[in-house]
Amino acid sequence: MHLIWENLVKNLILLWTGEFKGLDQGRESYHIAPDVWKAIGKATAASGSTIPSTFGPRTPDLIADRTSYNADAWSFWTLFVGPVLLARKFSQPKYYKHFVKLVTLLHKCLQFEMARDEIPTLRQGFIDWVKEYERMYYQHSLARLSACPVTVHALLHIADSIEAAGPVWASWAFPMERYCARLQPALRSRRFPDASLNRYVVSAAHLQQVRLMYDLMDELSLTPPRARAVHLAVAECKAFASVLIHTECETGYLPDPTCVLLAPRRVEEIADHPLRDKLVGALATRFDTTAAGARQILPQVLESWGRVQILNDGDTIRASAFSKARDDSRDATYVRYETLVDINAKHPRRPIVLQKCTFYGQLQHLVVLRLMPCARLAIEEPTTIILAAIRSCVVQSSHDDLDIHFYLQGAAGIGSLDVVDVTCVQCLVGRVPDGPRWAIIDRSGMLSRAVYAEEPE
Numbered sequence: 001m002h003l004i005w006e007n008l009v010k011n012l013i014l015l016w017t018g019e020f021k022g023l024d025q026g027r028e029s030y031h032i033a034p035d036v037w038k039a040i041g042k043a044t045a046a047s048g049s050t051i052p053s054t055f056g057p058r059t060p061d062l063i064a065d066r067t068s069y070n071a072d073a074w075s076f077w078t079l080f081v082g083p084v085l086l087a088r089k090f091s092q093p094k095y096y097k098h099f100v101k102l103v104t105l106l107h108k109c110l111q112f113e114m115a116r117d118e119i120p121t122l123r124q125g126f127i128d129w130v131k132e133y134e135r136m137y138y139q140h141s142l143a144r145l146s147a148c149p150v151t152v153h154a155l156l157h158i159a160d161s162i163e164a165a166g167p168v169w170a171s172w173a174f175p176m177e178r179y180c181a182r183l184q185p186a187l188r189s190r191r192f193p194d195a196s197l198n199r200y201v202v203s204a205a206h207l208q209q210v211r212l213m214y215d216l217m218d219e220l221s222l223t224p225p226r227a228r229a230v231h232l233a234v235a236e237c238k239a240f241a242s243v244l245i246h247t248e249c250e251t252g253y254l255p256d257p258t259c260v261l262l263a264p265r266r267v268e269e270i271a272d273h274p275l276r277d278k279l280v281g282a283l284a285t286r287f288d289t290t291a292a293g294a295r296q297i298l299p300q301v302l303e304s305w306g307r308v309q310i311l312n313d314g315d316t317i318r319a320s321a322f323s324k325a326r327d328d329s330r331d332a333t334y335v336r337y338e339t340l341v342d343i344n345a346k347h348p349r350r351p352i353v354l355q356k357c358t359f360y361g362q363l364q365h366l367v368v369l370r371l372m373p374c375a376r377l378a379i380e381e382p383t384t385i386i387l388a389a390i391r392s393c394v395v396q397s398s399h400d401d402l403d404i405h406f407y408l409q410g411a412a413g414i415g416s417l418d419v420v421d422v423t424c425v426q427c428l429v430g431r432v433p434d435g436p437r438w439a440i441i442d443r444s445g446m447l448s449r450a451v452y453a454e455e456p457e
Contacts, residue, residue: 002173004106005074007151012099013062015137016090021146026139030095037063040085043433047081051430052332054315055080055443071177079103079110083402084432084439098132100401105129107402109158109168116163123159130155258423261366261386262307262316264323270302275365275389275419282387282419283369287377297377303368308388308422315428321364321389333362334431336442337390337424360405360429360440361418365389386422391415393440405440413438 014020016032025031032040041063048058056076060068069077083103090096105125108118130152134140137147158168165171186200187193211217270276279302283294306322309315318325320333341357344350371383392415393407407413427444 001075001109001168002071002177003151003154005071005078007149008155009074009078011149011151015147016095023144023147026141026144028136028139029091030136032089036089040089041065043085044077044081047430047432048330050331050334050432050438051441052315052428053330054332054428055430058330071174079106080404080430080441080443081432083399083404084434084441087434095136098129098136101125101129101132104401109162111167112169114162114167119159119163122162123156126155126158257311259308259310259314259386259425261305261368262309264306266304267301268304270298270300273302275367278389278417278419279367279369279387283385286385286421287379289377293377297371297374297379299370299372303370305366305368308363308366308386308425310425310427317363317425317428319363319366322366331431332428333364334360334393334429334440335363335390336360336426336429336444337388337418337420338426339418339420339424359390359392359418360395360407361390361392361415363388363390363425364417366422387419388422388425390418390420390425392418393438395440396437403442406434406437407440408437409433 011020015023016030017034017037018024018031041061044059045061045065051059056072059073059077059081060066062069062077083100086096086099088096105122108114108122108125114122133152134148138144139147161171162168183197183200186196189196207220211220270279273279276298280291280294280298283289283297284291287294287297304322305319307316307318310317316332317335318332325331325333336358337360338356338358340354343353343355365388367387367389369385369387371379371385373379373381394413394415395405395407396413398405427442430441430443432439432441
């Protein structure tokens with residue numbers, strides 16, 4: 001995939017800026033004005049504050065700081081930021097549609113699993129894309145032959161590579177790139193670089209064997225690995241919280257530990273809490289009772305938590321109303337959540353038909369309610385419920401081809417406050433400014449990406 005991130009995408013941008021090997025537009029008009037490019041670069045850099053750190057490092061200014069881009073940065077910009085910021089920037093929509101077709105094909109390539117019957121469609125997709133590329137940029141003119149580097153032709157062999165070696169993550173260069181970065185500090189001698197590398201590789205292998213043979217992974221680690229530190233912190237917090245999340249199933253309520261609450265934490269009186277009425281409504285819906293019945297089981301105090309981490313390599317999400325974020329922090333409060341919605345809610349006489357729907361919004365509160373037994377509501381033992389209060393986003397439109405959704409900035413884009421079970425929260429999402437709108441980008445799903453697990457030194 002490096003041939004795409006480090007070459008093809010960069011060449012496309014050079015073509016759009018008029019800087020590709022001295023070529024003009026020919027009979028096409030795909031150039032984007034310099035002032036527009038500056039705005040795109042600034043918007044790219046600004047989006048780093050509204051995209052969670054779990055998505056990757058901040059994406060630098062595409063124009064002013066292009067040299068700081070590596071393959072990972074080009075990948076993220078191409079798949080998520082570029083489709084938002086390039087919309088309506090070309091003089092003709094065909095150039096943008098051509099770029100979106102490439103992004104759609106790349107999303108298919110990055111699927112963690114791919115069935116064999118999907119490969120012919122992928123192969124034909126790249127063939128069609130290359131033909132359109134030749135019509136737009138090469139224009140079948142010998143004078144413009146430099147617009148067809150070998151990396152464009154290489155796209156025609158991606159499907160064959162997947163058919164032979166499996167999905168692209170099984171053979172991409174990110175692990176090797178990471179390993180080379182680890183070797184770089186070992187180059188202590190300019191005269192004998194090979195000897196320096198050999199000594200480092202052998203010494204590291206010896207140390208690793210000693211760790212494995214004598215179970216000394218922690219003792220021989222010079223610095224605690226970040227992944228292990230996070231794992232221990234989560235385990236300690238989980239033991240401290242002693243909270244079980246409950247979900248409904250056919251046989252009743254079963255404990256389902258899917259997340260852990262993280263500090264900070266505070267205990268508050270519920271009488272004057274701004275969520276009191278919303279909590280009553282949530283309990284009434286959950287236990288199929290009236291508002292008066294829900295108030296009877298509502299505890300006098302509640303616990304508020306500042307963060308929640310979804311287990312099994314999930315995201316860590318912050319409750320925005322609990323504390324004020326730092327000015328230089330990255331927004332980790334917007335989420336995708338799923339709830340069951342009655343599609344006949346506007347027709348009271350029709351039967352209830354529940355359908356799972358996806359929503360987006362800002363997580364504002366994390367609340368723990370400890371309910372006492374209540375025979376009338378079939379609560380046979382003390383029960384702990386974790387609820388999430390999410391201010392929904394009013395999605396105005398969605399991208400025709402990609403999983404990108406738009407809502408208006410300001411009050412017009414803010415919806416109701418939904419109080420749902422914390423298990424409804426699926427993942428973090430990022431936001432990219434798009435004029436008067438926000439574009440919601442979601443990295444969850446079947447896409448694979450390079451995630452580096454730090455090894456002990």
